[in-house]
Amino acid sequence: MPTCRLKWFWILALVTVVGCGTSEIETQTARPSAGSEPSEKPRVALIMKSLANEFFSTMAAGAESHQKEHAGDYELIVNGIKDERDLSRQVALVEEMVAAGVDAIVIAPADSKALVPALRRAKDAGVVVVNIDNRLDTEVLQQEEVAIPFVGPDNKAGAKKVGAHLATTLQKGDKVAVLEGIRTSFNGTQRRLGFEEAMAEAGIEIVDSQSAEWEMSIANTIAAAMLSEHPEIKAILAANDSMALGAIAAVKASDRADNVQIVGFDNITAVQQAIRDRAILATADQHWDQLAVFGIEAALKLLADPNATAEDVETPVDLITAESLGE
Amino acid sequence: MKKLPIPRPLLQSAALLGVLLLLVAVFGVASRNFLQAKTFTTIANQIPDLTCVAVGMTLVLIIGGIDLSVGAVLAVSSAVLGVLMFDYKWSLEAATLFCLLTGALCGLFNGTVSVGMRIPAFIVTLGMMEIARGTAKLLMDSQIKFIGKPVEPISKPLAGLGISPAFLIAIATVIVAQFVLTRTVFGRYCVAIGSNAEAVRMSGIRVAPYSISVFVISGFLAGVAGLIHTSRLSSADPNAAVGLELPAIAACVIGGTSLMGGRGNVVNSFLGVLIIRVLQTGLAHLGTNDAMKQVITGAVIVAAVVFDALRQRWDDSSE
Numbered sequence: 001m002p003t004c005r006l007k008w009f010w011i012l013a014l015v016t017v018v019g020c021g022t023s024e025i026e027t028q029t030a031r032p033s034a035g036s037e038p039s040e041k042p043r044v045a046l047i048m049k050s051l052a053n054e055f056f057s058t059m060a061a062g063a064e065s066h067q068k069e070h071a072g073d074y075e076l077i078v079n080g081i082k083d084e085r086d087l088s089r090q091v092a093l094v095e096e097m098v099a100a101g102v103d104a105i106v107i108a109p110a111d112s113k114a115l116v117p118a119l120r121r122a123k124d125a126g127v128v129v130v131n132i133d134n135r136l137d138t139e140v141l142q143q144e145e146v147a148i149p150f151v152g153p154d155n156k157a158g159a160k161k162v163g164a165h166l167a168t169t170l171q172k173g174d175k176v177a178v179l180e181g182i183r184t185s186f187n188g189t190q191r192r193l194g195f196e197e198a199m200a201e202a203g204i205e206i207v208d209s210q211s212a213e214w215e216m217s218i219a220n221t222i223a224a225a226m227l228s229e230h231p232e233i234k235a236i237l238a239a240n241d242s243m244a245l246g247a248i249a250a251v252k253a254s255d256r257a258d259n260v261q262i263v264g265f266d267n268i269t270a271v272q273q274a275i276r277d278r279a280i281l282a283t284a285d286q287h288w289d290q291l292a293v294f295g296i297e298a299a300l301k302l303l304a305d306p307n308a309t310a311e312d313v314e315t316p317v318d319l320i321t322a323e324s325l326g327e
Numbered sequence: 328m329k330k331l332p333i334p335r336p337l338l339q340s341a342a343l344l345g346v347l348l349l350l351v352a353v354f355g356v357a358s359r360n361f362l363q364a365k366t367f368t369t370i371a372n373q374i375p376d377l378t379c380v381a382v383g384m385t386l387v388l389i390i391g392g393i394d395l396s397v398g399a400v401l402a403v404s405s406a407v408l409g410v411l412m413f414d415y416k417w418s419l420e421a422a423t424l425f426c427l428l429t430g431a432l433c434g435l436f437n438g439t440v441s442v443g444m445r446i447p448a449f450i451v452t453l454g455m456m457e458i459a460r461g462t463a464k465l466l467m468d469s470q471i472k473f474i475g476k477p478v479e480p481i482s483k484p485l486a487g488l489g490i491s492p493a494f495l496i497a498i499a500t501v502i503v504a505q506f507v508l509t510r511t512v513f514g515r516y517c518v519a520i521g522s523n524a525e526a527v528r529m530s531g532i533r534v535a536p537y538s539i540s541v542f543v544i545s546g547f548l549a550g551v552a553g554l555i556h557t558s559r560l561s562s563a564d565p566n567a568a569v570g571l572e573l574p575a576i577a578a579c580v581i582g583g584t585s586l587m588g589g590r591g592n593v594v595n596s597f598l599g600v601l602i603i604r605v606l607q608t609g610l611a612h613l614g615t616n617d618a619m620k621q622v623i624t625g626a627v628i629v630a631a632v633v634f635d636a637l638r639q640r641w642d643d644s645s646e
Contacts, residue, residue, distance in 0.1 A: 052566065054470045183617065211617045216471070216564055217556070224369045225611035229360045242471065242564070249560045253372055253484065254365065270473035270562055277475065 042303050043075045044296055045097040047090065047107040049133075051080030054268055055288055056108065059133075062289035063296060074300060077102065087114050094118040098125050104299040106292065108133035112186045113140045120146040128302045130310075132295035135186050149310040151298045153286040155190035155265075156197070158317035162263050163198025163237060165282045165319055169261060170234055172203035177226045179219050179238040179247060180211040188214075191239040191265055199237075207233065212243045219246030227254045235261040241271040241283055248279045267320050275322050286317045335642065336592045339583045342638065343598040346631060347605060354609035361612045368489035372482065372559070374604050375497035376401065376552035378597055380571060381578040382504045383545030385596040388579055389508070390541050391521040391588025392441065392448035397549045398571030399459035400433040402564070404553030406463040409472040409563025419477055426557075427550040433459055434546015438539035448542075456572075463565040472563045481558040493555040500548065505593040517541060521588030574603050581631040602631065 048056045067076040081089045090110045109115040131150045181188025212219035238244035244264030267285035274280040355362035380397045387394045407429045411422035441451040482491045508514035582595030610620045
């Protein structure tokens, strides 16, 4: 019966598709001695953006190793979304974690505004909420009448540091271009503002500034166009390292490697090599393997002392150059 | 029935070239430094990966299939290349072999499952898209690997010429594929399968080997694109080419390939790639904000297809 068989294939295909759908949640649970005793330890849910992104997977790995060292203090549930822009999935994750009865949520929101209502509901349900990585919008927080502490680095100050270091190699009146991150992201805006401030202080002109959506190959296309449209460019400031790598390729392709400087942000492994090769001048390290840990520590503190007020915590950002890498 | 004096694909090529020249003229007037040789060599060196993928996609669309996995297959091939060259210090040549093999194997999987089991290619390649993307991330631990000089020769502009070997590979791919499609039995069968697979079967030809081969070709070309992509950026990136299937399909459709199968032309798909990339580069020259870029790109794709549909209707009525 061929039609019957075909039907089975359709069912199989559907199961596969549904399977794809559910696999979008990348769940890693680190639960010490699961089930052996009903534990009194607080349960902390870490909700990340895409765990496929090196940045967030390293943050999650840092949190997991911290949990292993402090296995007696708390339990950790790590969740991420597949696509960094999948807001609805992240909102659903917050709701699921509240339903799962966690004591605290530490979240890197995929959007600085859209997540606020879900987090307010979590707080109303008695869950401690700490914001890491991408700062929630102050106005929306006020509107929703909720206070959520932000634990993380000052991206603007970090970008300014990188920009100021670049400025020492340039002269007043020189022209540069900026590769921005996704325009709606808070970090992207902060880094752009940091770059702009540093350039303004050094009297360097930004002649072109476009978003390359954090992506290497988009940055490559845009940087190549910038270099041919503005041949006078002396440097490209990229709001993250992936885009800086894309810019290197563009500079090389246009034979300008000797007279165009590139700076990035994040200090990913791939870029350290490029810095040693002098293909990139500098980047900023915000100690991202520890960013989630800082957030978890803040959440644990709030859980231990119910009277503590939720205050923002600023974590360090360091300038990375060939010298600081020890070469 | 009056016969057209000029063959239809040629007429279409001329129309696409017209659109392309129009875009170049508009950007030339609107921006300060668009009209210079370097802009065009830059574009030439940036299109090879999309071109290879679009050639494969054209063939798949012609047999009435679709391949949504091309971007992910590009990434997994690139991941294999990256791991072998970065972690195991293999030579470019040896690593390339396995990079291309990875692509071809992914294509073989797509072909055997969708053709052999008669499951729509849409579903199978959608599954492959997830499998390949996930494998790329697993292989590379979700990290970008900066390979540097060893991988660059393929995309390094040739001295004096300004264009890269990658571009020449892409052009050769277009020419060979166009030849195979129009001048060989294999190509004729592909078109016939896309027009009416049942009729082909009735005339005693086994359809499956041809259809599966086309998916293998598409996978293999995605592997070639992976090699070129890695070389151009000096790095292997597990998140490379996310969503590449969309510009590839758009290029084919702009070039007049039918999504229903049975009609398509590789050279015109290549012109479609050029239109998409000239648009992208031109808008970057102007510094258009990214939301506006999206709107304009979308509008041009729709306009090109509408134009093609109108021209075809006019052709049909004049016949």
